Amino acid sequence: MLEFPQSFATREALLIELAPSILSADFARLAEQVGAAVQGGATVVHFDVMDGHFVPNITIGPPVLQSLRKAVKVPIDCHLMIENPDAYIPAFAEAGANWISVHQETCVHLNRTLHLIKSHGCLAGVVINPATPVETLSEVLDVVDYVLVMSVNPGFGGQKFIPSTLEKVRTLVGLRNANGTNFRIEIDGGMTLDTIGEAVRAGVEIVVAGNAVFGKGDPASNVQGLLKAAQSATLVRV
Ligand code: DX5
Numbered sequence: 001m002l003e004f005p006q007s008f009a010t011r012e013a014l015l016i017e018l019a020p021s022i023l024s025a026d027f028a029r030l031a032e033q034v035g036a037a038v039q040g041g042a043t044v045v046h047f048d049v050m051d052g053h054f055v056p057n058i059t060i061g062p063p064v065l066q067s068l069r070k071a072v073k074v075p076i077d078c079h080l081m082i083e084n085p086d087a088y089i090p091a092f093a094e095a096g097a098n099w100i101s102v103h104q105e106t107c108v109h110l111n112r113t114l115h116l117i118k119s120h121g122c123l124a125g126v127v128i129n130p131a132t133p134v135e136t137l138s139e140v141l142d143v144v145d146y147v148l149v150m151s152v153n154p155g156f157g158g159q160k161f162i163p164s165t166l167e168k169v170r171t172l173v174g175l176r177n178a179n180g181t182n183f184r185i186e187i188d189g190g191m192t193l194d195t196i197g198e199a200v201r202a203g204v205e206i207v208v209a210g211n212a213v214f215g216k217g218d219p220a221s222n223v224q225g226l227l228k229a230a231q232s233a234t235l236v237r238v
């Protein structure tokens with residue numbers, strides 16, 4: 001039985017984490033490619049679930065997660081881009097998810113959904129699209145373990161980073177300082193060697209990258225390069 005922390009209580013002590021998004025991996029060689037990314041220093045695997053309704057694309061579900069769970073030891077971060085996530089959270093938890101995030105835009109009863117995730121022993125995250133203001137999260141910042149800021153419109157890998165989303169990261173850092181809350185901040189979309197530094201300087205602690213890890217070349221050295229760029233940015237963070 002694998003053991004994972006059920007809270008981010010040691011947030012301050014953690015370095016920047018790189019979470020490769022398997023959306024851009026070769027699914028016929030999934031375990032091998034994710035294994036290489038972990039060898040390169042990835043500490044979380046990002047698992048994108050799309051339903052063809054909330055986002056205009058369809059991806060993968062619990063059976064793939066269950067197989068991947070057996071192949072990797074690091075936590076799996078399940079990003080649910082689906083309508084009615086409450087109906088599927090138990091299945092993803094059962095299949096081996098460690099972190100589960102839901103979109104604010106899909107949850108009528110967001111507080112209930114976040115507690116449902118926690119009741120299954122997973123860390124709970126909330127995601128906001130580029131057009132959704134941080135203010136919509138004000139009543140759940142003391143409930144969530146992490147906030148995922150989308151820096152592209154969700155649905156596809158390999159899209160261009162939207163720089164204005166970093167203002168939301170800065171706002172979240174400010175709110176966390178003001179409220180004494182302890183959530184971590186993740187970013188997803190368009191992260192490359194050119195964009196990762198500014199994201200980290202804005203306050204991001206967990207970086208999702210798909211195309212930059214699996215698009216071309218060796219996933220292990222791609223992860224190493226991204227982490228190096230992220231770590232050098234932390235040195236100049238104010
Ligand atoms: C987009 C997904 C992302 C995506 C990131 O809807 O949620 O996780 O795979 O891919 P890149 O890093 O290629 O933008």
Ligand code: ZN
Nearest residue numbers: 021048079188
């Ligand atoms: Zn994602």
